[in-house]
Amino acid sequence: MTDTSLSWLYFHLTRQEYGSVSLDLKPNIWINTTNIVMPPRCFEAYIYETAFIGMVVSAVEVYPQECLGALLGYRAWNSVDVTRRAIVENAISYQTAERTRNTVEIKPRHEFRCKDMLYKLCSLEFIGNFHSHPDANTTLSKTDINSMEIGNIEIVISVNKKKRTTPWEYNAKTNELCGVFGDYRFTVAAYSCFKDGDAKKYEKIELLCPFALGIGSKFMDIIAAIPK
C-alpha cells in the first residue's frame, strides 16, 4: 500500500468522547480517567462477518491487482490495560484506488471524501486499512509500514490461486487465518501499529474471526464458471 499521508485530525477534533475515554486534541492520543496520556495499542483484532466478506470480495474482484479499503469499528478497552482489541465491524473498499499487482494507493481527496462521509453517516470509527497481496504472502512492505498510523491496525489478505481445498483454520503460531473459497486461497493477517518511546513500531497480532472458521464445506466450495 502506498502512503497517503493524510492526517485525520479532523475526526479526533470533532469526536470528543469515546465511551468513557476522552480524546485529547492530538490525533491518536487518549486520556483515561486518571489523566494518564497513552496512545492506543491493539493487541488483537476481532473481525465481524460483514467486514470479512467485504475484504474477501474486494480482494477477489480486482485480483491479480491489489485492493485497498477502510476498516470501521472501535477499540475495546479496560482501564487496566488501555486498548486491548480492535473490533472490525465493516470494511469499505475504495473504488478509486489506483492499483497494480504490487501497489495500491488512493488520492488524499478521495480518501477524505470517503472518511468524511463515513464519519457523518455512521457511529463506527476509522481504525485502519485493509489491502490485498495478490500471489504473495502477508508480510508488510516498507511502504505498508510507513503508511500505518499509531493506534490503528492494518489487515493484509494474501490471495493465491488455490491448489487444493482445505478448511478454514487459524494458525496460532503464525497468527494467520487461512482457507480456500472458490478458486482462491486466502491468508489473512492483522498488524498493530503502536508507539514505543519515541519510536513507531508494528507487530503482527492475534486475529479472531469465528465466521471464517465456519466456511469451507464442500457445498460452499463449488467453483462457478466465469462469464465470458
Ligand SMILES: [Zn+2]
Ligand atoms: Zn502491502
